[in-house]
Amino acid sequence: MTDDLIFDFLRQGLWIAVKISIPLLTVALVAGIAIGLLQALTSIQEMTLTFVPKVGAMMIVFWVSMSFMTATLVGFFTEQIIPQIAGG
Template sequence: MSEELIYDVLRHALWIAVQISAPLLTVALVAGVVVGLFQALTSVQEMTLTFVPKVGAMLIVFWVSMSFMTATLVGFFTEQIVPQIAGG
């Protein structure tokens, strides 16, 4: 296995990681901003108010995007990794 091939597979794996984590991170960011704005407008400084909506939104998005994540990882494994293992 050449150095270029290793770097190419690593680059592709990192891009897959970005694609898979983007929906969860985006929802966490949006939920955090919305809850922060709500807290600033109402002067409610409850610690659980920041945690519970974020976790709930992230669980919902994870449940919805689980098939996308699985298909992406399986596709990467079957198209990139298995041929490299089988090829030598």
Template sequence: MSEEQLYDTLRQGLWIAVTISAPLLAVALIAGIAVGLFQALTSIQEMTLTFVPKVGAMLIVFWVSMSFMTSTLVSFFNDRILPQIAGG
């Protein structure tokens, strides 16, 4: 494996990691902002109020996007990693 192939594979792997994590991070950001705004408007400063909705929203998005994540990782492994292991 040449140095260019290694760096290209690492670059693609990092891009796939960003692509897969983007929906979860976006939902965590939106839920955090919504709960923070709710807390600021109502003056409720409960710690579990910030944690539980965020985790719940992230679990729902994870469950919905699990097939996308799995297919992305499997295609990367089959198209990029396995040929390099086989020497192609």
């Protein structure tokens, strides 16, 4: 295995990590902005008000997008990593 091949696998792995994290990060961003706006409008500065809804929304999105994440990771390993291991 050459250095170029290893760096290519690392690049692909990082890109896949970005792709599978986009749904969770997007929901965290949107929920954080919405809750921050609500807190600014109502002057409520409760810490659990930001934490609990954001975690709940992220859990729901994680549950919904779990099949996409799994399929992406399995595809990467079956099409890229395992053939290189088996091929030598």
